[in-house]
Amino acid sequence: MAPFKKPEWHQNERNSDEFTTSVVSGVHAEPSMPQSKKGRFQKRNPSIPDIEQLEQDLLKGERSALARSITLIESNAEHHFRPAQVLLHKLLSHSGKSIRIGITGVPGAGKSTFIETFGTYLCDDLGLNVAVLAVDPSSKVSGGSILGDKTRMEQLSRNPRAFIRPSPSSGKLGGVHRKTRETMLLCEAAGFDVILVETVGVGQSEVIVRDMVDFFMLLALTGAGDELQGMKKGIMELADTVIVNKADGANKQMALRTKAEYDKILHFLQPATKGWGSRAFTCSAMYNEGIADIWQVIEKFTEVTQQSGVFEERRRLQTKEWIYSMIMDQLQFSFFQQPEIKVMLPKIENDVIAGDRTVTSAVEELFSLYSKQ
Amino acid sequence: MAPFKKPEWHQNERNSDEFTTSVVSGVHAEPSMPQSKKGRFQKRNPSIPDIEQLEQDLLKGERSALARSITLIESNAEHHFRPAQVLLHKLLSHSGKSIRIGITGVPGAGKSTFIETFGTYLCDDLGLNVAVLAVDPSSKVSGGSILGDKTRMEQLSRNPRAFIRPSPSSGKLGGVHRKTRETMLLCEAAGFDVILVETVGVGQSEVIVRDMVDFFMLLALTGAGDELQGMKKGIMELADTVIVNKADGANKQMALRTKAEYDKILHFLQPATKGWGSRAFTCSAMYNEGIADIWQVIEKFTEVTQQSGVFEERRRLQTKEWIYSMIMDQLQFSFFQQPEIKVMLPKIENDVIAGDRTVTSAVEELFSLYSKQ
Numbered sequence: 001m002a003p004f005k006k007p008e009w010h011q012n013e014r015n016s017d018e019f020t021t022s023v024v025s026g027v028h029a030e031p032s033m034p035q036s037k038k039g040r041f042q043k044r045n046p047s048i049p050d051i052e053q054l055e056q057d058l059l060k061g062e063r064s065a066l067a068r069s070i071t072l073i074e075s076n077a078e079h080h081f082r083p084a085q086v087l088l089h090k091l092l093s094h095s096g097k098s099i100r101i102g103i104t105g106v107p108g109a110g111k112s113t114f115i116e117t118f119g120t121y122l123c124d125d126l127g128l129n130v131a132v133l134a135v136d137p138s139s140k141v142s143g144g145s146i147l148g149d150k151t152r153m154e155q156l157s158r159n160p161r162a163f164i165r166p167s168p169s170s171g172k173l174g175g176v177h178r179k180t181r182e183t184m185l186l187c188e189a190a191g192f193d194v195i196l197v198e199t200v201g202v203g204q205s206e207v208i209v210r211d212m213v214d215f216f217m218l219l220a221l222t223g224a225g226d227e228l229q230g231m232k233k234g235i236m237e238l239a240d241t242v243i244v245n246k247a248d249g250a251n252k253q254m255a256l257r258t259k260a261e262y263d264k265i266l267h268f269l270q271p272a273t274k275g276w277g278s279r280a281f282t283c284s285a286m287y288n289e290g291i292a293d294i295w296q297v298i299e300k301f302t303e304v305t306q307q308s309g310v311f312e313e314r315r316r317l318q319t320k321e322w323i324y325s326m327i328m329d330q331l332q333f334s335f336f337q338q339p340e341i342k343v344m345l346p347k348i349e350n351d352v353i354a355g356d357r358t359v360t361s362a363v364e365e366l367f368s369l370y371s372k373q
Numbered sequence: 374m375a376p377f378k379k380p381e382w383h384q385n386e387r388n389s390d391e392f393t394t395s396v397v398s399g400v401h402a403e404p405s406m407p408q409s410k411k412g413r414f415q416k417r418n419p420s421i422p423d424i425e426q427l428e429q430d431l432l433k434g435e436r437s438a439l440a441r442s443i444t445l446i447e448s449n450a451e452h453h454f455r456p457a458q459v460l461l462h463k464l465l466s467h468s469g470k471s472i473r474i475g476i477t478g479v480p481g482a483g484k485s486t487f488i489e490t491f492g493t494y495l496c497d498d499l500g501l502n503v504a505v506l507a508v509d510p511s512s513k514v515s516g517g518s519i520l521g522d523k524t525r526m527e528q529l530s531r532n533p534r535a536f537i538r539p540s541p542s543s544g545k546l547g548g549v550h551r552k553t554r555e556t557m558l559l560c561e562a563a564g565f566d567v568i569l570v571e572t573v574g575v576g577q578s579e580v581i582v583r584d585m586v587d588f589f590m591l592l593a594l595t596g597a598g599d600e601l602q603g604m605k606k607g608i609m610e611l612a613d614t615v616i617v618n619k620a621d622g623a624n625k626q627m628a629l630r631t632k633a634e635y636d637k638i639l640h641f642l643q644p645a646t647k648g649w650g651s652r653a654f655t656c657s658a659m660y661n662e663g664i665a666d667i668w669q670v671i672e673k674f675t676e677v678t679q680q681s682g683v684f685e686e687r688r689r690l691q692t693k694e695w696i697y698s699m700i701m702d703q704l705q706f707s708f709f710q711q712p713e714i715k716v717m718l719p720k721i722e723n724d725v726i727a728g729d730r731t732v733t734s735a736v737e738e739l740f741s742l743y744s745k746q
Binding site: 085088089092093095096178181182234237265268316319320322323326327328330331332335348349352353355356357358359360361362363366367 | 704
């Protein structure tokens with residue numbers, strides 16, 4: 001049973017308190033503006049950024065242009081919405097060329113260390129440009145529980161080929177969803193070859209990330225059965241691979257046993273991706289062991305799914321699903337945020353639960369309130 | 374990724390072609406009407422049934438009153454909607470006292486034989502009244518692929534304590550959903566102690582049935598691994614028990630091995646019901662072996678979950694979820710059935726997939742069409 005969703009879409013994000021914060025940190029005033037006017041006042045009421053310039057700089061791969069563009073996309077300010085869409089539209093034809101990888105795992109599985117080691121390997125050994133994004137629906141303005149600061153991935157954050165971006169600050173799921181997808185497109189236009197999307201397991205966040213990436217990996221701890229039981233329902237069935245991390249030292253034998261257990265379960269489950277048999281692997285992010293093998297698995301995956309057409313078909317479906325989910329978010333929002341319905345829904349719900357009225361008549365009454373508006 | 378849903382709610386069911394069929398088969402004209410007027414014409418344009426009389430007869434447990442009431446609920450005729458809701462409202466306080474059991478399984482697992490044997494055991498050995506309903510979203514006016522006729526469960530259908538009702542005839546999921554839930558309430562008011570809701574594994578039907586029952590069982594074939602791999606994603610995680618049927622003769626040893634495999638998998642999965650460890654069992658519906666044990670499992674389940682409060686809490690959440698899903702169906706319907714959106718959606722979708730426009734701007738345009746109405 002899905003809980004009652006508190007829906008949201010971009011409409012309700014604009015004109016929020018976050019306005020000043022996000023602007024000061026990223027979107028600059030137009031370059032054409034006289035220097036003398038760029039005082040404190042100007043920063044608090046910024047004009048629209050120069051989209052043409054931003055586009056050119058971003059396509060050259062300039063990190064600062066990318067950062068400013070993301071801030072523009074993430075902005076909740078009403079007057080940033082249109083220019084952000086114009087910018088995205090201009091960049092669309094340059095997007096889509098990366099491999100998008102989702103990473104999830106229980107707390108303690110070593111996600112940060114893994115991304116640090118894996119990302120550094122991709123940058124330094126393979127010469128790839130790597131962007132790290134995060135989906136954390138619980139995140140507040142401060143950045144939330146993951147990627148709030150870059151100290152977690154100190155080495156990677158200093159790598160000139162890497163770009164790390166904390167989770168967008170809107171606390172509501174729909175908004176985070178849209179912003180992360182659009183940020184991914186910006187990173188691709190800026191020339192990033194690999195996009196890593198990290199998520200904590202809050203609410204539906206794994207499903208949301210699965211729906212925006214090509215390859216989805218689950219980072220696991222050793223311990224097999226006990227840990228598996230604590231795992232969220234259906235999470236294993238989203239995974240294109242399970243990586244048992246911390247396979248080092250005294251832990252190594254146990255990690256191998258855990259890997260075998262995961263392989264057995266994966267064998268019983270339907271594959272997350274058509275034509276791809278999901279398997280488990282071990283690695284030690286701490287000691288940089290097994291990292292190159294994981295990249296080979298991803299390369300093999302890309303090869304197989306691109307040949308079969310599954311890769312492109314998934315991206316096509318993901319785009320459709322994105323349209324559909326934005327429509328549903330917006331419909332939900334317009335219904336459940338209507339003042340009369342907000343007042344009446346709990347009362348009517350209680351009447352139904354108490355057995356005083358039928359569900360069908362309850363819904364009919366709610367819609368008569370909705371239609372009145 | 375969920376596919377684009379073609380939504381539906383009761384509005385679009387009324388005044389359909391099914392009108393005549395459903396009326397002729399069940400809802401009678403008011404008793405007060407002169408006999409002379411009850412010709413062919415009258416059957417095609419029936420008046421509203423006598424709700425008071427129907428209520429009294431149904432509460433006495435009269436099968437014909439129950440059948441007529443269900444037909445009224447299932448009717449797609451506009452003028453049947455209000456009286457159906459009045460009847461349901463009157464009966465609400467008499468509903469909710471049964472144990473609601475969902476049954477699913479792959480074709481060939483022996484669902485009909487199992488329900489025949491299990492139902493007969495409940496009626497004859499335990500003296501319980503048993504109603505058998507079906508959710509088959511693929512069913513047409515003729516009755517669809519399950520429970521289309523009663524010959525499948527010949528013995529049970531003749532049992533005076535049993536009542537078998539084919540799947541409602543609306544081919545669309547939302548309608549079937551509502552009708553089955555409301556039929557369940559009618560059966561409870563008519564004094565049925567056990568409601569068995571059978572489903573074929575079409576689309577989301579297992580999830581829908583899981584959301585309307587207290588206990589959900591998965592009927593499985595012997596064969597373990599191979600069969601498991603053909604199983605739908607997440608289906609095992611809905612099950613409060615897995616029953617390996619056809620554990621007889623030469624098949625018995627294999628059935629026991631299969632049961633052990635299922636137990637191992639269930640052990641790894643999160644329980645479908647809080648505080649209940651789902652386990653696998655074998656039975657032979659054909660030779661009436663292990664049937665009583667299954668009922669004991671269900672009784673134990675009821676005892677445990679009623680004591681912990683999980684039973685009532687689930688029913689409360691199910692009612693909430695029912696309200697919510699009807700609202701979402703209705704919102705979807707009003708949006709996706711709007712003529713301008715029907716025309717523009719595929720075009721806009723293609724533009725987005727081709728990379729010619731952003732998802733956000735696409736959704737914005739669709740909503741500007743929607744709001745115009």
